Amino acid sequence: MKAIQFSRYGDPDVLELGEASEPHPAAGQIRVRVKATSVNAIDWKIRSGLGGGPAPVEPVILGFDAAGYVDEVGAGVSGVAVGDEVFGLAEHGHAEYAVLKAWTAKPPSVDWAVAAAAGVATTTAVRALDLLAVGTGTTVFVDGGAGGVGSAAVQIAVARGAGVIASGGARNDGYLREIGAVPVRYGEGVADRVRAAAGADTVDAVFDVAGKTPIEELLSLVDQPGQVLTIANFAAGGSGARVSGGSEGDSFAALAEVARLLADGRLVIQVQTFPFDRGAEAHRLSQGGHVRGKLVLLP
Numbered sequence: 001m002k003a004i005q006f007s008r009y010g011d012p013d014v015l016e017l018g019e020a021s022e023p024h025p026a027a028g029q030i031r032v033r034v035k036a037t038s039v040n041a042i043d044w045k046i047r048s049g050l051g052g053g054p055a056p057v058e059p060v061i062l063g064f065d066a067a068g069y070v071d072e073v074g075a076g077v078s079g080v081a082v083g084d085e086v087f088g089l090a091e092h093g094h095a096e097y098a099v100l101k102a103w104t105a106k107p108p109s110v111d112w113a114v115a116a117a118a119g120v121a122t123t124t125a126v127r128a129l130d131l132l133a134v135g136t137g138t139t140v141f142v143d144g145g146a147g148g149v150g151s152a153a154v155q156i157a158v159a160r161g162a163g164v165i166a167s168g169g170a171r172n173d174g175y176l177r178e179i180g181a182v183p184v185r186y187g188e189g190v191a192d193r194v195r196a197a198a199g200a201d202t203v204d205a206v207f208d209v210a211g212k213t214p215i216e217e218l219l220s221l222v223d224q225p226g227q228v229l230t231i232a233n234f235a236a237g238g239s240g241a242r243v244s245g246g247s248e249g250d251s252f253a254a255l256a257e258v259a260r261l262l263a264d265g266r267l268v269i270q271v272q273t274f275p276f277d278r279g280a281e282a283h284r285l286s287q288g289g290h291v292r293g294k295l296v297l298l299p
Helices: 043-047 112-131 148-160 168-180 190-198 215-219 251-264 276-288
Strands: 001-007 014-020 030-039 067-071 085-091 099-106 138-141 163-168 182-185 205-208 228-231 273-277 293-299
Touching: 001 276, 014 190, 014 276, 030 085, 030 112, 030 163, 030 276, 043 276, 067 112, 067 190, 085 112, 085 168, 085 251, 099 168, 099 251, 112 148, 112 205, 112 273, 138 148, 138 190, 148 163, 163 168, 168 182, 182 190, 190 215, 205 215, 215 228, 273 276, 276 293
Parallel strands: 138 163, 138 205, 163 182, 205 228, 273 293
Antiparallel strands: 001 014, 030 067, 030 099, 030 293, 067 085, 085 099
16 A cells, blocks of 8 residues: 655655555454545654654654545444444554544545544544533633644534633634634733633633643633643643643544534634645645644545
8 A cells, every 4th residue: 555654753855655564453443445634743743753762663654543434344343334434543544544543434524634634633622621621601712723723622612612712823813713712812921812802810721732832821821720731831730730642531422522513514624635745745834833724635
């Protein structure tokens, strides 16, 4: 099968489109013929060597979410059959075939690229909102609201009945309003701008997606440190904020919630697509930051 892979750490140019062995599902997993797969920040961080560890011994295939047709079902799996259209969390998704470890049915009205963009970003958002108990009558500040995870968190929080304030650059003000948030400018003094938008000294929860605002400033927005959760500032735990690395929560339930929101039009994911042979370009854009929505690769 064709796959985007690399054999040494480095910039996006280390990625190559080449042949790789087909994977097969273990117990509790399924395999899909990939129609689309997306790029997440973790992909370029691994490729660039930020995760540490020794150099790759054999070519590495990235990709943590995918959408496609089921073509193999592992032992112990029920409720899904060969030929079904699904999306979810993948292992080595940047290939023509990928194994999924969590999935849900793709609604017929949802485009393949949008479905592929949903997995990691939306389950991360659901996990954070659940941990912060964001729901009807609460107000949450999403620090970094225009990217893949941030925009998903904004829309899911709005769908749950919460009020949302979200930070972004000037060019994203209209977009943030469109998806239901009150926009504020990121950068120095953002906490004061959040207070002004909220009409109060504190909010109920803070979800830090970007990891660029000093944690002390975010903590000033809440009554208790545990009301701040970050997925990007891993030193914040020392200040009492919550740090989430990605393993908490029920991924199957999160994906099912996301599928319903996508089908109902209450969650819209902006995507930019690239063929597999332009995978390096997608990585370069992702690594540069300031991407609105998600970057999607098409075999």
